[in-house]
Amino acid sequence: MHRSIQALITEAEESGRRLPDVVLAFECAESGADPEEVRARIRKTLAVMEEAIEEGLKGEVFSPSGLTGGRARRLWENGPRILGERVTATLARAIATLEVNAAMGLIVAAPTAGAAGVLPSILVNAGEFLDADEEARVDAMLVAGGVGGVIAHRASLSGAEGGCQAETGTAAAMGAAAVTWLAGGSNEQISNSVALCLQGMLGLICDPIGGLVEIPCIYRNASAAMQAIAAAEMALAGLDFPVPADEVIDVMGEVGRKMPAAYRETAMGGLAATPAARRLVQIRPTGEPRGISG
């Protein structure tokens, strides 16, 4: 993977190739796979993402702990009240995937299971309202993967290392880049969308109640997806950010390294350590996920 967003863009511009083609060529060179194999695998990945959303929106899946289930459906049925349909659908779809994840359903950890709701929600939504066909969505996945690879190299993707900003923050930055690409944004706008998105996720702690990938994770995925489309909207309108994407990524890494352990997936601080959370975790898991198909 590339070491900087700038390197990705420079390589694309110097060789006259599109951003997804640069990411694809790099992956082929590293893995020895041919381009069509990689694209086919991404199509399969996209299909898993779409199925998880569909399953979650049925509202029938519940996690073994009972902490999550049915909420994506409730939002889908009761919204939008104040937002536009696209935003409400993005929120519901992000929650849907995370509810399937909590019920031991099949998901794509892009980049992690705890942040698995963000990118699918954005891709399915943008695919709909931008009328993007499957190949365009595969290209968008490549752009997202390129951005995620840079963040993995420069900072971290792990909540245990860098807090929630490293998980949902990275997923959001990937999603922002993907939707900016789909909407026809320039390379510069894609880079700006990453910076604009990630600056708003900086410092977000990982404080899962009971140590489970459930609460606040389902809601953090929803808000991260919204942050991503907001950043894309701003970047596409020509708004920029004075600190380049790579430097914002470095800041995310720095904040993660300085984050106290209580806020890095240990369930020792934040929401996980509140009286309400402590009462909740008295509930023992029932042992079986419910309502999940397959």
Add this chain to the structure above:
Amino acid sequence: MVSLFDILGPTMVGPSSSHTAGACRLALLARAILGQTPERARIVLHGSFAATGEGHGTERAIVGGLIGLQPDDLRLRHAFAEGEAAGLEWEFERTDLGEEAHPNTTIFELTAGDETVTVRGASVGGGRVEVSDVDGFAVALGGDYNTLVLMAHDEPGTIAAVTRTLSDHDVNLATMRVDRTGRHKDALMTIEADQAIPEEAIEAIKSFPWLRWIRRVDRVS
């Protein structure tokens, strides 16, 4: 090395890439080191695996991995029933291995027939795993390659003999590591290859008089 599909994946049964997919993969790797599906397994969980494993399906994922289920196999949800059907007897223990141990450390004691192996490893994040110890010998196995682990009495020519044998069987080496306990003592070789390592190559290596033991560890998904 991070691949595109480490970022856009893995595709997995939830809820946690480290505590579910990684746990399954670690068990798959332990099974690969044993070389077959175990009949009996004693599994010791430390740290975060011990503390939050229940809510993450960690034990199910481990039982599933031990009988060969992949991290994206929906049967992981009913892995206890699958494990019983496969004839596996297992017991879990929780322990504290101290501050130094990775929070997701697991120790496997696996038995099949006369074969027994003890494997220590950890799920290190994002579904990636690392086995650090096999039967008391320090190793570094991630399951990403077809791997040979062998212990040789340290004398001149052992490395050349092993690499020549592999090359005679058209095996292309990705990496090779040699750790020696001391001059003219034992040397542990860890060899990662792109292709599957054929049984004939292993038989040929077994015939060398200086070989103490050898294990083939096939790549896990």
